[in-house]
Amino acid sequence: MGRFVVRRLLQMILVLFAVSVLTFLIFNVIPNSDPAVRMSGRQASESTIQAIRKEWGFNDPLWQQYLTTMKKVITGDLKSEFTQLPVGEEIKKGLPRTLSLAVGAALLWMFVAVCFGLYSAVKAGRFADRFLTIIALVGISMPVFWIGALMNYYLGFKLGWFPNGGYVEFTEDPIDWFYHLILPWTALAILFIGFYSRVLRSNVLDTINEDYVRTARAKGLGERQILIRHVLRNSMIPIITLWGLDFGAVLGGGAILTETVFDLQGVGQYAAEAIGQLDVPPVLAVTMFSAFFIVLLNAIVDILYAYLDPRIRLQ
Amino acid sequence: MATEPLADTTALQGPAGWDEEAARERVHGLGPWRLGLRRLRRNKVAIAFGILFVLLVLSCLAAPLWAKHVAHTTPEENHLSDTIVVDGKKTNVVGLDGVPIGPQYLKVDGEFFLGADPNGRDIMVRLLYGGRNSLMIGVAAALMTTILSVILGVIAGYFRGWSDTAIRSVLDILWSFPVVILGVALGVALALGGLQLGPITVAGDSLAVPIFIIGLVYIPYMARPVRGQVLSLREKEFVEAARAQGAGPLRIMFSEIVPNLASTVLVFFTLLIANAVLLEAALSFLGAGVRPPNPSWGTMIDDGVERIATAPHLTIVPGLMLVLTVLSLNVFGDGVRDALDPRAKVRLEH
Numbered sequence: 001m002g003r004f005v006v007r008r009l010l011q012m013i014l015v016l017f018a019v020s021v022l023t024f025l026i027f028n029v030i031p032n033s034d035p036a037v038r039m040s041g042r043q044a045s046e047s048t049i050q051a052i053r054k055e056w057g058f059n060d061p062l063w064q065q066y067l068t069t070m071k072k073v074i075t076g077d078l079k080s081e082f083t084q085l086p087v088g089e090e091i092k093k094g095l096p097r098t099l100s101l102a103v104g105a106a107l108l109w110m111f112v113a114v115c116f117g118l119y120s121a122v123k124a125g126r127f128a129d130r131f132l133t134i135i136a137l138v139g140i141s142m143p144v145f146w147i148g149a150l151m152n153y154y155l156g157f158k159l160g161w162f163p164n165g166g167y168v169e170f171t172e173d174p175i176d177w178f179y180h181l182i183l184p185w186t187a188l189a190i191l192f193i194g195f196y197s198r199v200l201r202s203n204v205l206d207t208i209n210e211d212y213v214r215t216a217r218a219k220g221l222g223e224r225q226i227l228i229r230h231v232l233r234n235s236m237i238p239i240i241t242l243w244g245l246d247f248g249a250v251l252g253g254g255a256i257l258t259e260t261v262f263d264l265q266g267v268g269q270y271a272a273e274a275i276g277q278l279d280v281p282p283v284l285a286v287t288m289f290s291a292f293f294i295v296l297l298n299a300i301v302d303i304l305y306a307y308l309d310p311r312i313r314l315q
Numbered sequence: 316m317a318t319e320p321l322a323d324t325t326a327l328q329g330p331a332g333w334d335e336e337a338a339r340e341r342v343h344g345l346g347p348w349r350l351g352l353r354r355l356r357r358n359k360v361a362i363a364f365g366i367l368f369v370l371l372v373l374s375c376l377a378a379p380l381w382a383k384h385v386a387h388t389t390p391e392e393n394h395l396s397d398t399i400v401v402d403g404k405k406t407n408v409v410g411l412d413g414v415p416i417g418p419q420y421l422k423v424d425g426e427f428f429l430g431a432d433p434n435g436r437d438i439m440v441r442l443l444y445g446g447r448n449s450l451m452i453g454v455a456a457a458l459m460t461t462i463l464s465v466i467l468g469v470i471a472g473y474f475r476g477w478s479d480t481a482i483r484s485v486l487d488i489l490w491s492f493p494v495v496i497l498g499v500a501l502g503v504a505l506a507l508g509g510l511q512l513g514p515i516t517v518a519g520d521s522l523a524v525p526i527f528i529i530g531l532v533y534i535p536y537m538a539r540p541v542r543g544q545v546l547s548l549r550e551k552e553f554v555e556a557a558r559a560q561g562a563g564p565l566r567i568m569f570s571e572i573v574p575n576l577a578s579t580v581l582v583f584f585t586l587l588i589a590n591a592v593l594l595e596a597a598l599s600f601l602g603a604g605v606r607p608p609n610p611s612w613g614t615m616i617d618d619g620v621e622r623i624a625t626a627p628h629l630t631i632v633p634g635l636m637l638v639l640t641v642l643s644l645n646v647f648g649d650g651v652r653d654a655l656d657p658r659a660k661v662r663l664e665h
Contacts (some may be wrong), residue, residue, distance in 0.1 A: 018488045026504050032516065033508020141589070141642035143596050149620045154626060254493035257597055270662035275503055276602045287500040291491045
């Protein structure tokens with residue numbers, strides 16, 4: 001186990017390095033234009049461009065440019081060229097909001113998807129199954145920002161059942177915090193519910209024919225107990241992996257669209273606003289940050305798995 | 316020998332039995348494609364959505380006809396200070412408070428069929444032209460992903476060894492970025508100045524930029540399963556037979572392995588178009604995709620959301636078109652997958 005953990009962590013460090021190099025290449029090397037001009041925003045004077053070129057060392061060799069960029073990212077020296085605010089601070093400010101969105105939505109989509117998927121598998125081929133399949137397909141076919149905007153307009157603005165966007169700190173008023181997040185959680189969860197319930201349905205259908213399920217039935221267990229203790233538990237494994245990764249992606253700014261539509265001011269919306277200004281440093285930081293997050297969560301999930309299932313350690 | 320009991324086969328001697336026999340033979344004689352087609356034809360829902368998609372594509376292709384003969388305008392033409400006659404009353408296309416008129420349907424002979432936007436542009440015309448851009452980007456990006464994924468997947472799966480390791484590591488790194496974030500990063504980086512790929516130069520505001528971005532972002536999601544399939548195909552007897560006949564790696568890859576990937580590729584291609592259209596909308600919504608004044612469903616929703624309180628039709632209409640398109644592709648792609656290989660686990664993960 002110890003050897004597996006060490007190997008997995010070394011691999012993680014290697015991937016982190018590669019991810020940072022790729023991010024650097026995307027922003028500073030691949031585009032066909034002067035990085036200093038792009039970095040300095042839409043209307044920049046010649047002197048600003050010169051200052052940025054010097055600050056980022058765009059005349060140095062590439063490996064030195066990479067080191068300069070990474071130093072800025074790691075030490076938190078990065079600042080927006082548009083608002084002049086430090087990027088690290090802004091991300092830190094947005095993180096609790098993004099975390100609130102991600103945790104609630106992840107719990108919601110997992111719970112609903114398990115209910116839908118299990119019910120669908122039990123009723124496989126019948127009307128309820130087909131109906132849920134269509135609903136799931138509609139769910140994965142809707143752009144989250146569109147359904148979010150419509151929910152915000154009809155349920156928030158017109159009917160007044162929910163607040164019209166915005167965020168309240170949990171420490172300030174937990175009930176209001178919850179109330180403000182109901183719509184964003186739902187909007188974000190819809191896509192994942194559609195996707196997860198379909199995966200779970202096919203997993204359950206695969207498991208239901210296993211020998212141990214037949215054994216459980218033969219020894220006289222009730223249908224409900226078989227479904228929950230034997231079938232569901234074994235069908236959940238691949239979904240839990242996905243869950244970990246998707247949670248990481250949402251936390252790392254993957255909820256950029258939901259945050260923007262509901263004006264949650266999280267990490268994603270911070271990036272979205274920077275995109276509107278073509279403000280490079282915040283986008284660079286959020287990109288790197290989100291990939292780091294996913295790589296980290298990936299490693300944690302793998303190690304947890306190896307702990308739970310010894311066969312994996314030997315691969 | 317003649318006295319052998321015929322009891323078992325006598326049931327098949329009658330005319331009904333013959334039919335059964337003939338039917339079994341017909342199924343046996345069919346290739347996998349014909350069988351798949353037959354199974355697909357039985358799936359009425361998938362067929363209906365497939366037809367819906369074709370209709371949507373055709374109506375978007377007919378955009379110039381509608382613009383010229385019905386709406387008498389172009390997607391970029393402003394009618395900010397124009398008036399139209401609705402129910403015998405003169406009405407401003409864009410009210411003095413800046414609120415554009417809603418859907419008129421056929422009241423003005425099809426002009427402003429779905430209303431106007433705040434610049435007085437005809438929504439229906441923009442919707443059709445925008446659909447052309449969205450669909451074109453979707454199809455072109457899906458094509459790019461498919462071709463590159465097959466090439467990478469086949470090379471990695473066939474040669475294994477260091478080329479496999481190299482390709483897989485690059486894909487793993489791309490995989491580490493959330494799709495939208497990677498798309499946005501590339502969009503921001505390429506927005507000014509565009510891209511230089513060898514002899515090809517792409518301007519920053521051209522439609523080729525979102526195509527390139529979306530086509531690139533989805534490669535890991537398709538190349539991985541393709542590689543897995545190639546890994547198992549290369550051990551099959553027919554590949555061994557080809558090798559025994561003296562076929563080189565190129566010939567084995569292209570005439571033995573790639574044709575066997577066809578059903579996977581077809582299913583992926585359909586689902587990729589759906590996802591590419593969705594991602595285009597997301598990137599355009601964030602301002603990192605299609606650049607104005609080019610219409611696309613994503614930019615139209617982006618314009619609409621700002622004014623959802625006064626003119627919700629600006630958001631609803633392009634969104635509905637988008638959902639219908641993506642849904643029809645998803646349902647049809649699902650049907651194709653079930654028909655070609657019911658046991659296949661091919662699906663596009665986000």
